[in-house]
Amino acid sequence: MDERPISPVLKGVTLVMFLFLLAPLIVVVPISFSGDAYMAFPPTSWSVKWYGAIFHDAQMTAAFTISILLAIVVTVISLLVGLPAAYALVRLKPRGAEALGSLFTAPLLLPTIVLGLAILLVFAPLGLLGTFQGLVAAHLIVTLPYAVRVLSTALATLPIPVEEAAATLGARPLTVFFKVTLPMMRSGLVSTAALCFLVSFDEVVLSLFMTGPRLSTLPVAMYHHVEQQADPMVASLSVLLVVLTLVVVLIVDRTAGLAKTFVK
Amino acid sequence: MIRTAPEETAGLKQGEGFLSLRGLTRRYGDFVAVDDFNLDVPKGELVAFLGPSGCGKTTSLRMIAGLAPSTSGHIVVNGRDITGVPPYQRDMGLVFQSYALFPHMDIAKNVAFGLEMRKVPKAEAAERVREAIAMVRLTGKEHHRPAQLSGGQQQRVALARALVVRPSILLLDEPLSNLDAKLRDEMRNEIRDIQKRLGITAVFVTHDQMEALTICDKVVVMNHGKLEQMGTPHEIYEHPKTAFVAGFVGRINRLAGKASGGVAEVAGLKVAAPGFNGPVEVMVRPHRVSLSTDGVQADGERHALPGTVTRATFAGDILEYEVEAGGTIMKTEAATRGGEAVLAPGTPVTLSWRPQDTYVYAAS
Incomplete structure (x- = not known):
């Protein structure tokens, strides 16, 4: 390793940036262990009772289940739709593939509030509001662009001769895809899945438009909870979510790191 | 003997070659990548396609392998016209410049791939894989991943993988270009030894005249999609037919x-x-x-x-x-x-x- 002296100014700036990024955690983590009935910083007493409270709150656990289920379904559909789309764009290169690629990523450029309103107007007459299917469809609008993008990149960087080698060895196109192409895309598939899962699990704005009194996602339930009560339970929940996100990111890092060792 | 056979361009009957090209042509719009290529390779010979980059040698090889479509012309192997046959039914072994091993499989699985596709019984496949790996002197590396091997070792795996299925023709696309000079000489001789021992008909694409002259039975010199000269290394070097051949093969x-x-x-x-x-x-x-x-x-x-x-x-x-x-x-x-x-x-x-x-x- 090349040890170059780092200027104290740069060190200072980096420290400030990190403090800024981590500031919410510095506040949220202590509050999550608060023994008080109200959110206050710093807490006057310590306890883990608010962690326990999460699991006794029927609304929260129901919303958590919905969010997890939703994220899984959305991730699976994103992969199932995104993979053939990416394959068509990158490999079959239809006329206007680049324009199509841009079109598919367009939803990312729209403010979610605009998307939310548009979805509300379209879904309401279809009776999709407040339904699980409606939520899935709404989330797919934001996860699919990510899926197509990341999977296209993963496909475009694969060495074609490896697939050609498989073909000359007697593998039919579908066999080549499942035995060679797909395994080589492993890290791309894992990152896509993680990304879609987190985007769906985190989504607030679209979900706010789509949820109703009987069906709510975790972020929406938390939002409503904070509106009505100021107890530290939401802080405990937030810490759990940070841990969950960290686990997903670690999985991606492990896989990407592992991939490097044999893809090179 | 290699010879041009313009009078037979329409004929699909078996010529003197085990591998025969008849008027093989590839056009991209106005650009002619390969122009009316006629060739007969007798069984068991190693033929080089030699030329500068863009001369059409790799395109020709890819057409023989079925990986690139031909605009017109015919490819005949052992009397059978395979022009429209997809690559997975051509029964050819192809070795790439970039090795193109399956990164997610170990060496044994890489070599076994073609046998698995051909549904060769497990016990027989295992034995053939063992023999093929021994042939390229990599016994003991069966359970390594390709990335754990050196370039030369990876190319030997690629050779074993291509040969274990006993293809009718072995195609080599600049197989030595990614290796360093010393290894290149070694691998060159190794490829030649194995090719002779198996008596397999082979096409060797290269831009390196040394490789073409030293290990091949016949050399086909190509330029701008056209065949400049075909002959033994001696004929090509001592009696270059065109100024291009004289200048490209050897110094002048x-x-x-x-x-x-x-x-x-x-x-x-x-x-x-x-x-x-x-x-x-x-x-x-x-x-x-x-x-x-x-x-x-x-x-x-x-x-x-x-x-x-x-x-x-x-x-x-x-x-x-x-x-x-x-x-x-x-x-x-x-x-x-x-x-x-x-x-x-x-x-x-x-x-x-x-x-x-x-x-x-x-x-x-």
Whole structure:
């Protein structure tokens, strides 16, 4: 390793940036262990009772289940739709593939509030509001662009001769895809899945438009909870979510790191 | 024998070749990548497609493998026209420049892939994989991943993977270009040994004339999608049919001249040029040119050209001179014997060579 002296100014700036990024955690983590009935910083007493409270709150656990289920379904559909789309764009290169690629990523450029309103107007007459299917469809609008993008990149960087080698060895196109192409895309598939899962699990704005009194996602339930009560339970929940996100990111890092060792 | 067979372009019957190309052509719009390629490769021969990049040699190989479509023409293997057959039914072994091993499989699985596709029974497949890995001297590496092996080892795995299925034809696409010089020589001989031992018909695409000359039975020199010359390495080197072949295979000196009545006038020399009229290029290889300081005279035995040394390069096993002569710079080279003096620039010398080492081509 090349040890170059780092200027104290740069060190200072980096420290400030990190403090800024981590500031919410510095506040949220202590509050999550608060023994008080109200959110206050710093807490006057310590306890883990608010962690326990999460699991006794029927609304929260129901919303958590919905969010997890939703994220899984959305991730699976994103992969199932995104993979053939990416394959068509990158490999079959239809006329206007680049324009199509841009079109598919367009939803990312729209403010979610605009998307939310548009979805509300379209879904309401279809009776999709407040339904699980409606939520899935709404989330797919934001996860699919990510899926197509990341999977296209993963496909475009694969060495074609490896697939050609498989073909000359007697593998039919579908066999080549499942035995060679797909395994080589492993890290791309894992990152896509993680990304879609987190985007769906985190989504607030679209979900706010789509949820109703009987069906709510975790972020929406938390939002409503904070509106009505100021107890530290939401802080405990937030810490759990940070841990969950960290686990997903670690999985991606492990896989990407592992991939490097044999893809090179 | 390799030969052109223009009269048979329409004929699909088996020619003299185990692998036959009949008028094989590939066009991309107006660009002709491969132009009316005719070839017969007898069973068990190793043939090189030699040429600069973009000459159509790789496109030709890819058409034979079924990985690139042909615009027109036919590919016949062992009497069977396979022109429209997809690659997975062609029964060819292909070795790539980039090795193209399956990164997610270990060495044994890589080699076993083709057998698995052919549904060879497990026990037999295991035995053949073991033999193939032993053949390329990688026994013990069965459970390594490709990335854990060196470039040369990876290319040997690729060779084993291609050969274990006992393909009708082995195709090699610049298989040595990614290896360093020393390894390249080793692998070159190894490929040749294995090819001979198995008696397999093989096509070897390369831009390296050394590779083509040293290990191949026949060399096909290509340029701009066209076949320039086919022949044994000896024929290609000693009797280049075109100026391109003379310049591409081996090193060459070029002198501009003018021919009339069967004689070319080049820098005051008279060189036999039967059948030529107008501007010509006269060529001679550097190591066929002798250099002397005694003022040799031209006679029936040798052509001679006076000149002045402009650069001398001592390269250990050879001594190279650049000599200003005949209005150009002529190169000579000779094996060092030890003890000879290196002539200083400015020394007047006489260059001489035998008439039979002289090539004449119409100037382009």
